[in-house]
Amino acid sequence: MSARADRGVLSSADRRRTPVRLWSGGMQTVLVLAVVVAGAGPLYWTVKSAISATPDLLAHPLSLWPEKFEWHNLSDAWSTLQIGHYLVNTAVLVGGSWLTQLLVATTAGYALSVLRPWFGRVVYGGILATLFLPGTVSMVALYLTVLNVPGLGVSLTDTPLAVWLPAGAHAFNILLAKQFFDAIPRELFEAAEVDGAGSFRVFWRIVLPLSGPLLAVISLLSVMTAWKDFLWPLIVITDPERQPLAVALPRLANSADQALLLAGMFIAIVPPLLIFVVFQRYIVRGVGFTGLKG
Amino acid sequence: MSTTQAEGVTRPGNRPIPDGERRPPSGDGTPPTARRRSGPQLSRAWRLNLAALIFLLPALLLFGYFSWWPILRSALLAFQQTNLVEPATWVGWSNFVRLFDDPVLPIAVRNTLWFTALSLLIGFPLPVLVALLMSEIRRFGGLLRVLVYLPVVVPPVVSVLLWKQFYDPDSGLANHVLGLIGLGPFLWLQDQHWAMPGLVITATWAGVGGAVLIYLAALAGVSTELYDAAEIDGASVPRRVWHIALPQIRGVLLLMLLLQIIGAFQVFTEPFVMTAGGPENATISVLMLIYRYAFLDGDYGRAGALSVLLAIVLGLVSALYLRLTRPWSRS
Numbered sequence: 001m002s003a004r005a006d007r008g009v010l011s012s013a014d015r016r017r018t019p020v021r022l023w024s025g026g027m028q029t030v031l032v033l034a035v036v037v038a039g040a041g042p043l044y045w046t047v048k049s050a051i052s053a054t055p056d057l058l059a060h061p062l063s064l065w066p067e068k069f070e071w072h073n074l075s076d077a078w079s080t081l082q083i084g085h086y087l088v089n090t091a092v093l094v095g096g097s098w099l100t101q102l103l104v105a106t107t108a109g110y111a112l113s114v115l116r117p118w119f120g121r122v123v124y125g126g127i128l129a130t131l132f133l134p135g136t137v138s139m140v141a142l143y144l145t146v147l148n149v150p151g152l153g154v155s156l157t158d159t160p161l162a163v164w165l166p167a168g169a170h171a172f173n174i175l176l177a178k179q180f181f182d183a184i185p186r187e188l189f190e191a192a193e194v195d196g197a198g199s200f201r202v203f204w205r206i207v208l209p210l211s212g213p214l215l216a217v218i219s220l221l222s223v224m225t226a227w228k229d230f231l232w233p234l235i236v237i238t239d240p241e242r243q244p245l246a247v248a249l250p251r252l253a254n255s256a257d258q259a260l261l262l263a264g265m266f267i268a269i270v271p272p273l274l275i276f277v278v279f280q281r282y283i284v285r286g287v288g289f290t291g292l293k294g
Numbered sequence: 295m296s297t298t299q300a301e302g303v304t305r306p307g308n309r310p311i312p313d314g315e316r317r318p319p320s321g322d323g324t325p326p327t328a329r330r331r332s333g334p335q336l337s338r339a340w341r342l343n344l345a346a347l348i349f350l351l352p353a354l355l356l357f358g359y360f361s362w363w364p365i366l367r368s369a370l371l372a373f374q375q376t377n378l379v380e381p382a383t384w385v386g387w388s389n390f391v392r393l394f395d396d397p398v399l400p401i402a403v404r405n406t407l408w409f410t411a412l413s414l415l416i417g418f419p420l421p422v423l424v425a426l427l428m429s430e431i432r433r434f435g436g437l438l439r440v441l442v443y444l445p446v447v448v449p450p451v452v453s454v455l456l457w458k459q460f461y462d463p464d465s466g467l468a469n470h471v472l473g474l475i476g477l478g479p480f481l482w483l484q485d486q487h488w489a490m491p492g493l494v495i496t497a498t499w500a501g502v503g504g505a506v507l508i509y510l511a512a513l514a515g516v517s518t519e520l521y522d523a524a525e526i527d528g529a530s531v532p533r534r535v536w537h538i539a540l541p542q543i544r545g546v547l548l549l550m551l552l553l554q555i556i557g558a559f560q561v562f563t564e565p566f567v568m569t570a571g572g573p574e575n576a577t578i579s580v581l582m583l584i585y586r587y588a589f590l591d592g593d594y595g596r597a598g599a600l601s602v603l604l605a606i607v608l609g610l611v612s613a614l615y616l617r618l619t620r621p622w623s624r625s
Contacts, residue, residue: 009535011525035424042453062470133605140371145367165360166361230451265455
């Protein structure tokens with residue numbers, strides 16, 4: 001609760017009245033229990049099941065504690081299901097998408113906000129216009145483009161480029177970058193120019209060092225989105241050896257031993273969970289802002 | 295650059311930006327040939343435009359190849375037949391005719407609408423209620439926010455596979471929990487009527503956290519004086535919620551409603567991974583049908599035709615959404 005909100009719907013006078021106290025106390029207890037069970041319950045169940053034996057898992061799904069700790073499930077999943085291999089594939093896809101998005105958003109944002117060429121308005125309009133259409137509706141045409149890149153005659157399928165490059169064409173990042181750069185005082189750029197700094201030096205020495213919060217927001221958004229991505233990698237990366245974990249897991253689910261599969265799922269949750277735990281302050285606070293536009 | 299600087303300072307007409315003021319977009323930007331200026335001045339504007347072009351190059355290339363061209367091509371694709379080997383041929387409306395001949399299409403549309411309706415029914419009021427309760431909580435607020443958001447962090451494929459386990463009729467958690475209170479057992483995903491609610495519950499579990507945090511932010515912005523005034527007028531707690539809290543966040547409520555509709559229309563991962571569209575097409579969605587046409591049948595024209603129809607519907611909803619968010623982007 002922020003400092004200024006010394007009251008919400010309920011005032012402190014309300015909170016002293018017995019019926020209100022009983023009601024709100026009761027509701028809040030129910031809420032806390034529900035949130036704990038619904039939010040953490042399934043994840044706890046995943047962890048518990050990941051280190052249980054499959055027969056134990058099938059016979060007593062409700063038990064809160066593994067009958068016997070089968071820690072080797074995690075290493076078995078890592079080696080026999082090749083979870084580690086798929087995890088590396090995912091990391092490569094996520095890392096490249098992240099860098100592409102940072103590059104595109106900062107350069108385009110700088111050109112549109114600071115350099116402002118005569119064609120800037122048209123380009124910005126064209127970029128923003130893509131916000132109207134969710135990517136899924138042009139997915140088939142995008143696939144055909146990736147399959148045979150016009151003018152180059154190469155296919156990007158089964159290469160990380162098929163995921164990295166389309167990830168860069170993300171209008172919302174450019175919107176964020178432009179708005180962020182718009183807020184930097186113009187005097188800074190003029191002073192740099194008077195000192196003889198060219199556009200590239202201004203970008204590298206002035207704009208980027210000031211962009212910490214912007215880079216953080218784009219990084220969090222792009223990494224989290226790329227880690228969750230399923231449909232696009234499913235379409236463009238058909239070679240099982242190159243698939244990310246998200247695409248490989250449903251395929252493994254058909255054949256793998258249940259406890260091992262759950263161990264693999266647990267491993268897939270850990271990296272985004274760690275990112276969330278480390279940055280939860282920014283994410284939890286930032287969702288109210290970015291979620292509205294995202 | 296430095297020589298142009300020296301000259302530029304003495305010539306106010308060509309110095310682009312007076313303190314803090316934005317350059318008018320076309321002012322300094324008109325092609326230098328339109329001006330009668332000396333050499334260094336001319337090259338300064340050119341150099342700026344050239345630098346801007348270089349900086350925009352990554353965006354122009356990626357948007358051109360992977361956004362603008364595919365969007366345009368989607369529209370073309372709907373009227374073409376292509377087998378990836380020979381050049382595409384124009385076939386008029388025949389892709390649409392074949393699309394409407396498919397008996398699965400009305401089923402997929404109906405399923406998608408049913409999924410959307412159910413997700414709104416469950417998934418729209420729930421985060422409002424949770425946010426209203428959470429905003430009155432004085433202790434553990436931070437921890438609760440983290441817990442509420444936790445499912446959003448889980449990759450969708452993992453949450454879908456997890457819930458698929460829960461719905462297993464014999465060993466799944468769902469039937470065991472319901473069995474404790476004497477309900478069931480249900481067949482869940484293997485039952486035509488229960489499969490869709492099963493998907494909706496999963497999608498709601500995975501998505502509610504984000505909405506709760508957004509509503510919490512909105513509720514925190516409601517002026518406390520309004521509550522004070524209502525309390526002095528003797529308004530009960532439920533009436534304060536109904537007449538003050540909810541109307542004050544109605545803009546956000548409407549936006550979230552539209553966002554949920556846009557998302558639900560594109561449902562794919564849940565039915566694809568959990569039920570593969572079954573049982574008996576009971577959960578096949580529009581996007582799954584596009585996927586099936588394009589990537590299983592290789593019928594890109596038919597997939598393109600359905601994509602165009604989906605695009606029109608989503609475009610209308612998104613246009614409404616962007617129109618409503620404009621005040622936020624501007625501020």
